[in-house]
Amino acid sequence: xxxxxxxxxxxxxxxxxxxxxxxxxxxxxxxxxxxxxxxxxxxxxxxxxxxxxxxxxxxxxxxxxxxxxxxxxxxxxxxxxxxxxxxxxxxxxxxxxxxxxxxxxxxxxxxxxxxxxxxxxxxxxxxxxxxxxxxxxxxxxxxxxxxxxxxxxxxxxxxxxxxxxxxxxxxxxxxxxxxxxxxxxxxxxxxxxxxxxx
Amino acid sequence: xxxxxxxxxxxxxxxxxxxxxxxxxxxxxxxxxxxxxxxxxxxxxxxxxxxxxxxxxxxxxxxxxxxxxxxxxxxxxxxxxxxxxxxxxxxxxxxxxxxxxxxxxxxxxxxxxxxxxxxxxxxxxxxxxxxxxxxxxxxxxxxxxxxxxxxxxxxxxxxxxxxxxxxxxxxxxxxxxxxxxxxxxxxxxxxxxxxxxxxxxxx
Numbered sequence: 001x002x003x004x005x006x007x008x009x010x011x012x013x014x015x016x017x018x019x020x021x022x023x024x025x026x027x028x029x030x031x032x033x034x035x036x037x038x039x040x041x042x043x044x045x046x047x048x049x050x051x052x053x054x055x056x057x058x059x060x061x062x063x064x065x066x067x068x069x070x071x072x073x074x075x076x077x078x079x080x081x082x083x084x085x086x087x088x089x090x091x092x093x094x095x096x097x098x099x100x101x102x103x104x105x106x107x108x109x110x111x112x113x114x115x116x117x118x119x120x121x122x123x124x125x126x127x128x129x130x131x132x133x134x135x136x137x138x139x140x141x142x143x144x145x146x147x148x149x150x151x152x153x154x155x156x157x158x159x160x161x162x163x164x165x166x167x168x169x170x171x172x173x174x175x176x177x178x179x180x181x182x183x184x185x186x187x188x189x190x191x192x193x194x195x196x197x198x
Numbered sequence: 199x200x201x202x203x204x205x206x207x208x209x210x211x212x213x214x215x216x217x218x219x220x221x222x223x224x225x226x227x228x229x230x231x232x233x234x235x236x237x238x239x240x241x242x243x244x245x246x247x248x249x250x251x252x253x254x255x256x257x258x259x260x261x262x263x264x265x266x267x268x269x270x271x272x273x274x275x276x277x278x279x280x281x282x283x284x285x286x287x288x289x290x291x292x293x294x295x296x297x298x299x300x301x302x303x304x305x306x307x308x309x310x311x312x313x314x315x316x317x318x319x320x321x322x323x324x325x326x327x328x329x330x331x332x333x334x335x336x337x338x339x340x341x342x343x344x345x346x347x348x349x350x351x352x353x354x355x356x357x358x359x360x361x362x363x364x365x366x367x368x369x370x371x372x373x374x375x376x377x378x379x380x381x382x383x384x385x386x387x388x389x390x391x392x393x394x395x396x397x398x399x400x401x
Contacts, residue, residue: 030384034377041370045362106366113370159259160217163288168216168295171369172209176202 036117044109061103062087065137069144076145080152089144094152102147104140107170111136114178120185128181135177139170208303216295223294224251224262224287227327234332235264243269244339245277251287260287264335268342278346283338290331293372297323300376307387314383319376326375330368334360 051057066084073082073089082091089096111132115125143166150161216223232249239246245267254261261284267277301315337360344352363371 029381030377031381034374034381038370038374041366042362045365045367049358049361049365100361101364101366106369110366110370159254159286159288160220163259163286164217164220164291164295165213167289168213168292168369171296172206172213175209176206179205180202 033117037113040113040116041109044113045106048105048109060105061098065103065140065144066098069141069148072141073145073148077149080148082148089148091148091152094148096144096148096151098144101167102144104136104143104170107136107140107174108133110171111174111178115181118178118182118185120182124181124185128178128185132174132177132181136170136174139173143167143170205303209299212295212299212302216291217288220288220291221251221260223291224260227290227331228262230324230327231262231264231332231335234328235266235336238328238332238336239266239339242339243271243274243343244336245269246336249335252284254284254286261285262287262290262331262335266336266339268339268346270346279342281338281342283335285331285334289368292368293326293330294323296369296372297326297376300373301379304376304380311383311387314386315379318383318386319379322375322379326371330363330371334363 048057062084066087066089070082070084070089073080073091080091082089084090087098089098112129115128115132120128146166147162150157228249228251232246235246235249247265247267249262249264251260252263253259264281264283266281266283268279268281269276270278297319301319304315306312306315333356337354337356340354340356341352344354
């Protein structure tokens with residue numbers, strides 16, 4: 001697989017004119033991708049932040065993420081009797097408040113910005129968004145479940161897991177998904193035929 | 199080893215190092231945050247008393263705590279409010295873990311380019327830390343200033359920036375900073391090669 005930042009693809013040996021119409025992996029540079037990614041992320045975050053307090057945001061965070069998470073925890077360990085009070089998981093003495101940045105929305109936004117910033121065909125982009133969003137959703141729910149169990153049963157491990165490992169581990173997995181998706185898109189895209197094609 | 203497994207291994211290693219060394223990193227970085235916070239506070243009616251690593255007051259874990267004062271105006275004799283701002287130590291480590299891991303994993307054409315990543319990476323990383331952690335620590339001072347100025351429930355630009363960082367902006371900025379470093383080093387590398395070729399051709 002050739003990632004977009006790697007050289008050595010066919011387009012590199014095909015001369016300057018052909019390189020202009022090279023496959024998707026070669027049509028972007030890290031700088032261009034990085035700029036589009038950051039701008040896209042800022043815009044998406046601003047849009048989501050402006051929706052705070054609306055029915056859409058409440059549906060997304062509470063109905064779509066938090067309620068199913070509580071159901072999964074209660075299925076896995078009924079003795080915990082977790083209840084959702086506002087945006088807090090209440091279980092005996094443990095209270096896990098899900099605040100801004102803990103709901104996992106940023107994972108969707110990071111993935112969405114990366115997929116939008118990368119040059120790809122519409123079907124491939126749609127496939128990436130669909131599969132990536134499903135992965136991001138599963139990782140978000142898994143992360144919240146883990147946070148609940150850590151707070152309730154291993155509070156000593158809270159700092160490292162809550163602050164660093166649990167926010168970053170899903171991002172790493174999403175990044176690996178993105179790299180695979182971007183490399184596959186390039187592999188499927190046919191090489192252009194033109195006057196300079198070999 | 200397939201590249202994905204190699205990347206996963208390095209990233210997991212970086213996470214483990216970050217988790218184990220978070221406290222040490224925070225204590226080492228505090229003097230830098232202190233200097234930058236004092237610089238950023240200039241021109242505002244704020245006084246930064248100190249920045250320290252302390253046990254968290256809410257829940258387990260330790261925090262980086264800024265203690266400061268807000269004055270009614272920049273040269274006022276007595277402070278109007280005393281403020282403490284806390285940031286979780288583990289959250290602060292996110293940026294260095296992402297930034298340096300990306301630079302470590304990024305493919306290079308020579309060892310010189312990798313060294314270039316690290317040499318140029320240091321000032322860019324210091325800028326990243328100033329823009330993320332230090333700005334977040336100063337954000338409550340801006341809120342207190344706005345309240346003292348008579349605003350009810352204010353949302354300052356510092357607050358907006360702080361929320362952006364909390365909502366994944368720290369990760370996005372760390373990725374952007376790493377890409378900026380890579381781009382600048384690649385540009386310098388190409389420039390050096392062009393100059394070398396030109397000098398080789400010269401009689």
